[in-house]
Amino acid sequence: MKLALIAHDHKKDDMVALAAEFLDYLKTCQLMGTGTTGGRLNGELGLDVECLLSGPLGGDLQIGARLAVGEVDAVIFLRDPMTPQPHEPDINALVRACDVHDVPCATNLAGARVMLRAWSAASPNPAAIV
Numbered sequence: 001m002k003l004a005l006i007a008h009d010h011k012k013d014d015m016v017a018l019a020a021e022f023l024d025y026l027k028t029c030q031l032m033g034t035g036t037t038g039g040r041l042n043g044e045l046g047l048d049v050e051c052l053l054s055g056p057l058g059g060d061l062q063i064g065a066r067l068a069v070g071e072v073d074a075v076i077f078l079r080d081p082m083t084p085q086p087h088e089p090d091i092n093a094l095v096r097a098c099d100v101h102d103v104p105c106a107t108n109l110a111g112a113r114v115m116l117r118a119w120s121a122a123s124p125n126p127a128a129i130v
């Protein structure tokens, strides 16, 4: 599973908590993220997230470009609906790219949990494989 992880500043603590909850499963995924989000996940949880540019500097667009050529299977994008973002067009472009290419995209914690629960239940637990 090639999974993109993105969180706006007020949602980064939620992203770290979510990733901690699904850590075993996320370790089996190929992860990429916008710069600051990915950096926190790597630093705080020891994940191996490929860090692209920070969102305001083009990271959302980089993920959208990868997604458009089939290099992203799903997106978890914890958006902050209460704070205007300087790169709103980039955010909309990424979410639009998910819709154009029919790539699952969770934009809040509840949706992200539904996705991660389903996928982690369907995937073999590497710790159980001997």
Ligand SMILES: O=C(CO)COP(=O)(O)O
Pocket (backbone or CB within 6 Å): 006, 007, 008, 009, 033, 034, 035, 036, 037, 038, 053, 054, 055, 056, 059, 060, 091
């Ligand atoms: O702004 C973002 C997504 O639009 C997130 O970018 P960072 O993870 O670099 O903060």
